[in-house]
Amino acid sequence: MGQAAMVGKDAPVVRVQDFVKRYRKQMAVDGASLSIDRGEIYGLIGPDGAGKSSLMKAIAGVLSFDGGTLHIFGEKIDSEAAAERVKGRLGFMPQGLGLNLYPELSVEENIDFFAELRDVPPAELAQRKHKLLAMTRLDNFRDRPMKQLSGGMKQKLGLVCTLIHEPELIILDEPTTGVDPVSRRDFWMILTQLLRERGVTALVSTAYMDEAARFHRLSLMFDGRVLIEGEPDTILREVPGALVELVAEPQVEALLRLKTRFPQAEAVGPKLRVFVPGATPQLARAQVEAQLEGLMVSEMQAVAPELEDAFIALLQQRQPAGQDDARQTQVWLDGDPPKGDGIAIAARELSRDFDHFRAVDRVSFEVRQGEIFGLLGANGAGKTTAIKMLTGILPPTGGAGTVAGADMRRAGLAIKGRIGYVSQAFSLYQDMTVQENLRLFARIYGVPGSRLAERIGRVVALAGLSGVTAQLVSKLPMGIRQRLALACALVHGPRVLFLDEPTSGVDPIGRRRFWEILVHLARIEQVAILITTHYMSEAEHCDHLALMHAGRIIADDTPAALKAALQQEAGQVLDIGAEPVLPALEALEQAGFSDAALFGERIHLLARDITAAEARIRTLFAERGIQLRDIAPRTPTLEDVFVHRILQQEQQEASA
Amino acid sequence: MKIRRIVALAYKEWREILRDRLFFALAFVVPASLMLIFGYGLTLDVEHIPFAVVDHDKSAMSRDYLHRYIDSRYFDYKGDVASEREIEPLLADSRIRLAIVIPPRFQENLMSGRAVEVQTLIDGTFPFRTSSSKGYVVAINAAFNGELLGSYISRRLGVSAETAKAMAQPVGVQLRYLYNQEVKSVWSIAAVLMMFVLMITPPFLTALGVVREKENVSIYNIYASTVTRGEFLIGKLAPYVAISVINFLILWLMATQLFGAPFKGDPLFFLLASVIYVTCTTGIGLLVSLFVRTQVAAMMLTVIVTIVPSVLYSGLLVPIASMDAAGQFEAHLFPAMYYTDIVLGSFLKGVGLEQLWGKVLALLIYAVGLWTASFLMFHKRPKS
Incomplete structure (x- = not known):
């Protein structure tokens, strides 16, 4: 482990100083500075448009820039020729899952091409290929054309192709976006292992805040700037504050009261989460209690804030969020919710085949009026296809989907008019203003002229768009566009709402505001909401979750129940800090902890009997001369649940 | 210049074209179809x-x-x-x-x-x-x-x-038609169509092939590697030139066998001149591809820059000599006209390098110019 010990001792591998990149007049990166040491995994975290890709491309020497300096391996990169000099030591994987691979070529042909491009001698190529294919479990698919691989396999092949010439620095642009949690875990595992063995340095970007723990150090980027740089723990310390979680009745009233004092209050499923900046846990609890006097409060506890809380707090320090339009009571729908059994959406044994491929496989679930139902899964899991069948856009091959009791295969316009649908690539007209888009959608959905102004007024208030009605859509930031897409889908007053990955690429503040609206719609307006997402952190907001994998639902319950079931079946998550970490992981795996996984510098594993497991680990590490720094149980995340269920499913299929 | 890298690039491109059904059709079906459709449709004889x-x-x-x-x-x-x-x-x-x-x-x-x-x-x-x-x-x-x-x-x-x-009737007219004794328009048209098809299809295919790589970001594999600009351009385009030469041979066979046009010239000279011509038209596609980002834009731009000169300023419909001065000047700017002369000269007149060297030289200058311009414009570290 000589390499690991050398971390930070020599000159930084990458040094970026006051970096500026413009596309014509558009500022992409505005004065970013950071440095990356040898052997570390450095993270760039931020929403779409934060400038991550531009910065990474410039570091990879495939994009020129307009200001500042950039040093790679001590070489000043100021021209194409200078960039050429370091390219042999770099590996770059651009954004987009498997997009840079060649779909018509097989797995092996892809690897060979990258190797030949990089002058890898044939003998070494054979050896490295063998090792990397075994590691990524792709060796059985050598001859399969790349276009027939799953998302996770494409991502791993991309990694193999980037590593085949053994670069000293690899630059990976959003390698985990849209990949299922198991593949994601595998990916981090392989990456960490390779980096450790070879002392390679990695620069990795992600839009998922919850991946921050995977990095040694990271930069939070927003709007072309680095907000803060450092180790994850240091960043949390730099933004002092405490997080209070509680359950209060009635929730809506409690949330409103909290919001007047704490802008970072939100409803997450049945719970309320409040970040109190600058306060100690005791003080935070006291402040929150004072704010909620007279309400039924239970299960209050102060927990450690997460990076996302810190990120939002930082953003709000810079630009206080415009608190526009108070929206409290029922502003939007008239009258009472529909009577009946309260089931708004039902899928019964819904299936859909494309040629020989089953995209959705006997999927069943129900969504009640006033419920937020989350469909969670990787790209290609079948989420969008399921939504398309339920909205009547795509006829099912088998089974049926009903909305408000009507079969969507035969549903007339009257039923379709009661549905709101926000698709993945929302269909807004970029060259029209917000107001014009709303009018157009209202007219398309048949809102009568006499009610037009009133309806538009209501959705504008609901979505908080009153300041921007005269602006062109193309000029609006992503977060506001998303709210406009939502407003357009709501303008005709539907009681059932379908949302297909509405928050991909939106910044955390934008995502929170979006969820506030959704919570309002469900809780107060009693709208039934079916939403798909691949953000695990968002899934916590849903009242009910269905996990989709390879076309099937593999688990279906409330988030709390899903976690409880995991604890019952597989035990608690143990969070272990050990030194040196790689031999520790190896020892654990040999001792039978098969699900031990690396998270940055730490190891997670599932154990049914925590005290027994801890004792075993202590003796194991003592035998091997590994230092155990700390060990503690952690509540499992939904990602832990998802990974466990997928592995379970795969085992069942393997044994069947 | 490393031969191994050029070969790797060319071989990769070749397999992609052959395995992608749409590209395969574009490469080998479209040129022959164009020849058939225009050959039978564009006959200018008024009979029956x-x-x-x-x-x-x-x-x-x-x-x-x-x-x-x-x-x-x-x-x-x-x-x-x-x-x-x-x-x-x-x-x-x-x-x-x-x-x-x-x-x-x-x-x-x-x-x-x-x-x-x-x-x-x-x-x-x-x-x-x-x-x-x-x-x-x-x-x-x-x-x-x-x-x-x-x-x-x-x-x-x-x-x-x-x-x-x-x-x-004291004065009679004695007519002798030279080069195309039966005045069959299809003889001339089949020959000139070779110019037309080889002007349109190679740039189309080349521009799509290069822009496709930009559109799906695999171009970054090239940018980020140590492959030089020259190696990339040669490796990437060699298959397109090869496909165009194969198409040229197919069209040549069609013109003589299917449409019965006589070939009186020197086959070797004609082959060499034609290789220069397709290198030149492939270069047009390459140049187009450097200006656009999407395949749709590439198609539109290629159609505009190839169809207009090949239909209007090539002698396909109107002989260059009967154009006004401005038209003649424009015709000399495009490579199509020179190759039309080479095709007609080789097919019907049976003349060779001695008479046509000027035209071949013009094509050669054109090809070198296009490839040089593309080389200078292609960067591995672009602005956006």
Whole structure:
């Protein structure tokens, strides 16, 4: 482990100083500075448009820039020729899952091409290929054309192709976006292992805040700037504050009261989460209690804030969020919710085949009026296809989907008019203003002229768009566009709402505001909401979750129940800090902890009997001369649940 | 320059083209189809003009006059109708393009030395056909008049028919068509179509191939690697030049075997000149691809920059010499015109390098210019 010990001792591998990149007049990166040491995994975290890709491309020497300096391996990169000099030591994987691979070529042909491009001698190529294919479990698919691989396999092949010439620095642009949690875990595992063995340095970007723990150090980027740089723990310390979680009745009233004092209050499923900046846990609890006097409060506890809380707090320090339009009571729908059994959406044994491929496989679930139902899964899991069948856009091959009791295969316009649908690539007209888009959608959905102004007024208030009605859509930031897409889908007053990955690429503040609206719609307006997402952190907001994998639902319950079931079946998550970490992981795996996984510098594993497991680990590490720094149980995340269920499913299929 | 990298690039590209059905079709099916469609569709010969007849005289002489049309290969006799009124709907339906009306007492008037008027109705919707039709009618009518005059002279002067004919038409025209003895337009057209197809398809395919790589970000594999600009351009484009040469051979076979065009020139010279030409048109595609980001934009731009010169300024439809000065100047700016001369010279005139070296040189300069410009414009560290 000589390499690991050398971390930070020599000159930084990458040094970026006051970096500026413009596309014509558009500022992409505005004065970013950071440095990356040898052997570390450095993270760039931020929403779409934060400038991550531009910065990474410039570091990879495939994009020129307009200001500042950039040093790679001590070489000043100021021209194409200078960039050429370091390219042999770099590996770059651009954004987009498997997009840079060649779909018509097989797995092996892809690897060979990258190797030949990089002058890898044939003998070494054979050896490295063998090792990397075994590691990524792709060796059985050598001859399969790349276009027939799953998302996770494409991502791993991309990694193999980037590593085949053994670069000293690899630059990976959003390698985990849209990949299922198991593949994601595998990916981090392989990456960490390779980096450790070879002392390679990695620069990795992600839009998922919850991946921050995977990095040694990271930069939070927003709007072309680095907000803060450092180790994850240091960043949390730099933004002092405490997080209070509680359950209060009635929730809506409690949330409103909290919001007047704490802008970072939100409803997450049945719970309320409040970040109190600058306060100690005791003080935070006291402040929150004072704010909620007279309400039924239970299960209050102060927990450690997460990076996302810190990120939002930082953003709000810079630009206080415009608190526009108070929206409290029922502003939007008239009258009472529909009577009946309260089931708004039902899928019964819904299936859909494309040629020989089953995209959705006997999927069943129900969504009640006033419920937020989350469909969670990787790209290609079948989420969008399921939504398309339920909205009547795509006829099912088998089974049926009903909305408000009507079969969507035969549903007339009257039923379709009661549905709101926000698709993945929302269909807004970029060259029209917000107001014009709303009018157009209202007219398309048949809102009568006499009610037009009133309806538009209501959705504008609901979505908080009153300041921007005269602006062109193309000029609006992503977060506001998303709210406009939502407003357009709501303008005709539907009681059932379908949302297909509405928050991909939106910044955390934008995502929170979006969820506030959704919570309002469900809780107060009693709208039934079916939403798909691949953000695990968002899934916590849903009242009910269905996990989709390879076309099937593999688990279906409330988030709390899903976690409880995991604890019952597989035990608690143990969070272990050990030194040196790689031999520790190896020892654990040999001792039978098969699900031990690396998270940055730490190891997670599932154990049914925590005290027994801890004792075993202590003796194991003592035998091997590994230092155990700390060990503690952690509540499992939904990602832990998802990974466990997928592995379970795969085992069942393997044994069947 | 590392040969291994160039080969890797070229081989990768080649496999992609062969395995992608759409690309394969674009590469090998489209050029031959274009040749077939245009070869059969673009024939400029006016023959088999459908016509009908109103014969109010029904005499031996009127039948003799009409048979000159009926027996001609330029006309297709569709039948007799009773009156002028019935002609109108036939013309309107395009069932006939021409009608001939013989007036009453045609023979009687002619015999007694009075002039008669034969009414001819021609569909004027296609001016080119119309003027050809008119030419045929005037010629047949003149021949009939000549014979009448000849037989009159022969009867009055008591000389032989030969002498009478010589006296009636003292100046004859002796025509010899050179290079295309049968004046078959398909001979010329098949040859010129090779120019057309090889002007359009290689740039199209090349631009799509390069822009596709930009659009799906695999171009970053190249940018981020140590492959040099020259290695990339040569490796990437070699398969497209190869495909174009294969297409050239297929088209050559089609022109000679299917359309029966004679090939009188030097095959080796023609092959070499054609390789230069496709290198040149592939270069057009490469240059286009450097200006655009999407495949759709690449298609539009390629169509504009290739179809216009190859149709209008190449001699395909209008000979360069009959253009005005501005048109001739523009024609000299595009490579299509030079290759048209090479194709026609090789096919029909049987001339070679001695006469055509200037044209080949022009193509060579063009090709070198395009590739150099592309090389200078291609960067591995672009601005966006």
